[in-house]
Amino acid sequence: MSSRTSGESLVTTPRHFQTRKLVNRVATVCLMACAAVCVVVLVLILGYVVYRGAGYINWQFLTALPKPVGEAGGGVANAIVGSIIVVGVAALMAVPIGIGAAIFLNEFPSGFLGRAVRFLADILTGVPSIVVGLFAYSMVVAPMKHFSGVSGAVAYAFIMIPIVLITAQEALRLVPNTLREAALALGVPRWRTILQVVIPVSSRALLTGMVLAVARALGETAPMLFTAFGNPYWNFDLTKPMATLPLVIYRYATGPYDEWHAQAWAASFVLVVVVLFASILTRSVLRSKFDA
């Protein structure tokens, strides 16, 4: 039996209890509202793009070249392919560099140098993309004396590198040290520990970072304006100007024709689908055999 004799009852002053319940209720509702706004914004954007763009999508739009002004129809096939090529080449440059740098920062801690690189990467993510475009312009376009797909890829790569680096470093940081030690204690050399233990364990998060970087680059318009420039025809030559989806959207959306506006919405829809598809595909490819 309890020997407490404080006389305190389990029933506190009813008023206090009611107030607390009310505060609790209000706080919960406020937080839910915040969460709802985040989701609603996304749903509204996606919904409106689908509403305006999906209706215009047909086989021709996806497989044909743009038609001259005044002619109905035409498509953005060259821009879809151009976007994929430019972003693909950019990823080929940015992913090895970003992941390599992340491995250096995380697996070979070097104090000042590591902190400096990470700090600069954080700053680089904040550099406006139009500045990155100007930089690519002066580095690649100006010496070549004409716009080109490769200059667009360089601009995209500059945008992707810090994203890949930061997400990859976070991914590697989450790999428990006990696993590295387990491998090292088995007499596994450090490079094989990294390649065959650390990277497989973090592969999902690494890939998520890459997809994030690709998705971010796919939608960047500003750096394309004076690098890839755009092209109404098929072009697979990286040294020549190339069409990309953001350029098409920008050009059509700012143009004077209703037909162009409709195509801009449709191209936006395609862009959203491509990003969505890329992230779903990479995630399903990576699904390891051990996942439930």
Place this chain on the structure above:
Amino acid sequence: MIDMRSKPQPRGSGVTPSGTATPEGSFPAAGQAEAPLRDLSLTIRDVTAYYGKFRAIKSISLDVEERKVTALIGPSGCGKSTLLRCMNRMHEETPGGRMTGHVSLHGEDIHAAGVDPVVVRRRIGMVFQKPNPFPTMSVLDNVAAGIRLNRFWVSSAEVKDRVEKALGQAALWDEVKDKLNQPGTALSGGQQQRLCIARALAVEPEVILMDEPCSALDPIATLKIEDLMRELTNNYTIVIVTHNMQQAARVSDKTAFLMMDEDRAGFLVEYGETKQLFTNPKEKRTEDYITGRFG
């Protein structure tokens, strides 16, 4: 140059690995344990280890006998694990970790210039406090990891043989032989720890260092690992860090008792036969600790 790759001759062959010129003779004797050199696996002389500026252990010397279980006991923070990690150069993997003094395996200084820490760790394996199977690998791949990751190519038949042997030695084969392709992390905690022991055994080391291998396990799993340790002394030398004095008394042949001084640096208080240390300690401080008066 000392070649860490060649395994020493087995005992009884008449050739002691210390037959070659070694710096062994120049070290001060450990005081106790004046066993003939060929029965010594690890000799630790005057080891002082640091984390950055913090001195974790100071001037510890002891001899680890071949095919025996040596237990390191002492209160938390007295440097048992640090000393253990100095024995296979894992200490230097900790940021800021460095040490002075000598650790020798069969008379060969494991810190000598030209000695690859990777090769040292293949001969002196380690089992950690928490079971840490590689989460992306199956049971089979976990055990095979040390074999595969050390070489560019191993035939799958050889891998299978060595995995079966290692799992057998770790008393795990019967429990997992139908689960070889399941993830290592799907096993129970005790099975995972025996998997980690099998993983260490598969590399065929001479010495196995165990850092509180049972502290995350239930009593039944603990018992299995303790039985296993006794079993393994037929072929291996074992050094175990444990918080559990009953465990040290049950499994070890020799026990070292460590304490820390006022600067929180660990030092060796007493080292001797387990039976003697627990029943008739030479030092008052050892007696106080094992009778539960502090720590």
